[in-house]
Amino acid sequence: MVTLGDYLFVSGVLFTIGFAGVLLRRNLIIIFMSLELMLNAANLSLVAFSRFRLDSLGLPNYHGQVFVFFIITVAAAEVAVGLAIIVALYRLRRTTHIEDINSLKF
């Protein structure tokens, strides 16, 4: 039997993979992909809670799914803007490696 805890566990593992990717990788595009993994891990736990918490009619709580819809929309806009920034940066500095981009580093 699959429980709510199983979904939360899988979502936590996916979030940790994305978190590790942001900390370990030095390529801006891979870091960006890891951010997407973390967003999707949050979406998975939202949908799992929406399915778990049934309302008075015995239906899933669709407010959670509407929230996931908004997150996906914002994430799509964020990917477009972020990749445009990466392209502008690459045009200026000829690199997407974060150790070459340290002007703001103390």
Added chain:
Amino acid sequence: MSPLFFWIASALMLIFGAAVIINRNPVASALSLVVSFLGLAALFMSLDAFFIGIIQVLVYAGAVMVLFLFIIMLLDLRAEERRRINIGAFAGGVAVAIVFFAQLYLVIGQLRTAKLPFAALPATSGDDVHRVGLLLFGNYNLPFQIIGVLILVATVGVIVLSKRELR
């Protein structure tokens, strides 16, 4: 919602999610991300969220990944593969990730409701597109319009950012 299906979809999602950060080649990472998102869409469908599952495939596995692959091929990132890894930063990153996951695992273990199985849905529950649509255009109409404006702003911003000379 059979346990076998759940574990196959989760294993697919997690293995290819790990492949995203292990692969040295950005194109291989992007393709692993597509498979990982397809596994996630299968998990959404196993939770009876068919609308979200379809949106996941269309938006992420379709549009967003095409954008990623397009940018990777535009920038020609092959030189990045030969970098050496900084051992100290690597060990620190792994340690922080493990500590974070241990905390998350303990919290889920403490949660009493997490051990309960999902209750069965009534037979008439297949119309989740209808119900999500009613909420979206009823309760959440204002946020929905704001999201539309946000996407317009993002579109204009991307066009401005990709102009050759920023003023």
